[in-house]
Amino acid sequence: MTKTVIAVGGHIGDMELTAGPTLAKVVLEGGRAIIIDCTYGERGHPTIAPSVYREQKVREAQFFADTIGAELITLDYSDGFLPDDEAVAEQIAAVIREAKPDILITHWLRSMHRDHERAALAAERGAFLASIPIEEIDVERHSVPTILHAENWEDMEGFEADTFFEIPDEAFELWRTGIQEHAFARGETYGFRFIDYYSALMQVKGCLVGAQRAAAFKSAGTEKFALAGP
Template sequence: MKLDILVFGAHPDDAELGAGGTIAKEVARGKKVGIIDLTRGELGTRGTAEIRDEEAAKAAEILGVAVRENMQFADGFFVNDKNHQMEIIKMVRKYRPEVVLCNAVDDRHIDHAKGSQLVSDACFLSGLVKIDTKMDGDDQWQQPWRPRVVYHFIQWKNLEPDFVMDVSGFIEKKTEAILAYSSQFFDPNSDEPETPISSKNFIDSVTYRARDMGRLVGVEHAEGFNVERFVAIDNLDALL
């Protein structure tokens, strides 16, 4: 299956938190979007990996993505080396996306920056013809493929975006997808330990940030991204 957009997140819920509005909007536009989680979030303080699997599936259904897979890398301990890069290359060549979205270039959680660089490096390497890959159980060699662009969504830290995506009308869908991870986020009846993302203030902050980014560009809600190369436009009317 060829996808238009492939979203990588170090943990289940990263894609929803960083780019949930963008994903929902692109799906509504008829784009084929997929999500690949690098880990199962097994080191998370609240819940279990099995619960996160169920929550990720529910969130994917809410967003309407075409596919969601999990690489099952070690939460907290995966590294940006050849073995991990080769596994990401296989996914990029399998789905041949035009656009890749991935973790923030710098963030509070160490996996976010690691995942960001790992995916970026693998996307470049995926275009090299002398790197040979096969999917497990397949006897066919994969063809090289390099995404047209790689964009990094903004997460915990308030990084300065290179561009923002108007997601007005999709913030409710984003919030619904985030709250599918009921083990992770605000639940007044939960007896699980408190974490930096389990407060009501954190959930509210997701909407506040989207509203503030939208305010700065004259729309209701927006999500911010960082780029790896200049953003080019076809004409001045392409700007909001």
């Protein structure tokens, strides 16, 4: 059965990195994947001015989306300044109403990054807003069946994975090709080897579920969900 998945991240690169393999899997299986990046992530480079890095980040995000066959939406907020208000949640709700996702993926609610926490709250709030009637009676509401939090080494306080998606080789290779375009993922910003870390993490999680690779998530209290195998 075809699935639609929306992934909401605090910065360009967050959901590409953590949810990207699962999104690639969804597309390969005939589903629809949408990435919503809440900020440009333009303050994440120690030697490039934010205005210049912003343009680079947008190019990187589009390359990744094109590589795995996902749709990309970048909200117009600055890195480090994502507001905690209804406007962000309503923008996400509008996408949810249109796309009617089976799964919504976002950050875990506790993180070292405020933008991650606010993006997660906005995603959950957006899911609620999408589920209730609004004045425009011709706009359908939609209740997201499953909300998941992606495993991210920056968001690990209290995180315990309970949902695992097997990642086939083709999805992994598409993810790796796409994420390799991101300078931060290659370790060119602050030296952390993101690609190596998440590649190894998928193998570790795969060991837990009898697969070569798997992506791990924490459910938000909704019904657990399993995507079909490769």
